[in-house]
Amino acid sequence: MAELTPKERVLRLLRKEPIDTMPFFSGMGMVVMPGIEKSGYNFPTVHTDAERMAWSAIWSARLMNFDCVVIPYDMTMESEAMGNTISLYADSEDILYPTIPNKIWSTLDEVEIPDKIWEKGRLPILADAIKIIKENAPELAIGCWQLGPFTQAGQVLELDLMLKGIFKQKEKVENILDKISDMIIDIGKWLQASGCDYITLREPGVAADLLSPKTFKNFIQPRLTRILAGWESPKLLHICGKTEPLLAMMSECGADGLTVDIKCDVKKGREILGPDVLFMGNIDTYTMTCDEKTPKDKAIEHIKGMIDGGIDAVMPGCDLWPAIIEENMKACVDTTHEYGKNPSPAVGRL
Template sequence: MSMKQDVLDVLSGKTVEKTPVLSATTCGIVDTMDYAKTNYPDAHKDSNEMARLGSALHDLTGLECVRVPFCLTVEAEAMGCEIDFGNNDKSAGVASTPYRSSEDITVPDDIAELGRIPTVLKALQLLKDEYPEVPVIAGAVGPFTLAGHLIGVENILRKILTDYLDVEATIDIAIEVLEQYLTAINEVNPDIICFADPNSSPELLSPFDYKFISKPALQEISEVVKPKSILHICGRTKPIIPDMLESGFDGISIEEKCPMDEAQAIKREMNSNVAIVGNISTSKTLFYSPIEDVKKECTEALQAGTDILAPSCGIAMRSPTKNIQAMVDARNEFYE
């Protein structure tokens, strides 16, 4: 069975012989840039360079996916936000936004033609054509995170207490933007869309607010998605695991701050078929730990029942390729 089919089966709630190993969150690290003949910010802006970098870890280590883009700013840029594209030591981010409230925002009806969205769509098509047996993952952001990009993260968190109606209206705008973007992604038909929703982390948004603000918006956009889907939320997500499992996605991706065995226990209690993806530390283990420590943590995650072995969050840009290779090797050795 192909690695693509294994991943799709896991995300369909089926059992496979060998746990897949991939990166749902990002695949663009500096250590592979010579191989990919690119760097940042160029890989954010050119579809060919984006595709080469997004496939480099698969080529070099056997990681079971190819993935683009490498930031959480594509949708915000299309809506007129100013982007700091960073460099090989700094991730791209939203530098500023022209909006302070939902009343300031008008959604264009041609989102798929704006900013770097055409670049991402072309890169996805290049990857689909070149890697027909490898899972192709498209990245997108969650609606609450996009809403924060549009009117400011601190601003939207404050408005939960002071202007809840504007929060709801801004999230509705974010949903409208994402529906257009997702419709365009659906036409390219990658195997998976992974939604990063860091602003929905319990460290920013209370579990109560996740349940009643973020979760309904996620459920709404999940209905637009045609490929398989994964929801990634950073931080200590254990309090929201039940709601994440009910947010409408085929998989959820968690950090090491949420123990895998505890997440799996919640999944069993709920009789859920949603795959749990993760959760090898990106801030420590994959970033700078020795290979033996990488393999140890991977083995522990596999023993704890991870459905897909993966980094816990976006791989730090200066992480060594050898540690990603160690993750793949650890999975292979686990089944020997």
């Protein structure tokens, strides 16, 4: 059996073709401090420069043996391109991702998406970073992502306006979700044209501990479906939080695979989805990979439990917190590659 490159492994898995062993990859942030340090930069500077973004991603993957790189790292690029100012926390000693502290729009009436938004703000960096990664690390799969329309709306407006608007200003909320969905489709197409290997639609703001499944069905599901239909394969859908009540609807949205976080019991999830759906998750990204009190063996058991529970690929349930415990992180990756040699429910082995 010939060993596949990480990129082949990921892409074959996403097509549900037989692979050599389970990849360790993600639809969300995979940048870690050892990779950032190896590339010689500090955290606040890797979000604003293509070289820095590309090399911190490449070194994170190489040092930890990840099968992919994922860019961008932060959730504010689109909102910034719409005119908001980001906070990079350049002076903080802590690892803090860029945020939008104050939003320019304060009502549901003001949202206006600029034409060709991918040419604005920091977004063009992404195409440059993809190019650098392709040239220098052709063995790695390149993942990109877009926030879903509801979560993205929370980056450009106060989220409570959207939440209350569902009841009080239904038409306006639908109008904003539609506008943002159009933008997400366009940016996703541009990322795919720029050379990313797979794309993830991540909609963490709609889990069943925030919105009702009925609201999900009426407001969110149709838009997720439309966005995914607008993109080429491979494309994934990720929702954080309580997802068991949503899984059946998630699987109707047209993604090639679904990913969940630690609040989903993957065994139950697999029962709901059946054996054919590509189903991935759900490393506890604080306890298992960052908490110095977690012994390596516990992290290994965590990974084995997930694989035994019926997932098709081990994925962090969220962005990896960059300040990883290296030993635990490597153990998670190695266990996935070693323990994942047997077929999973949806994907066979070579």
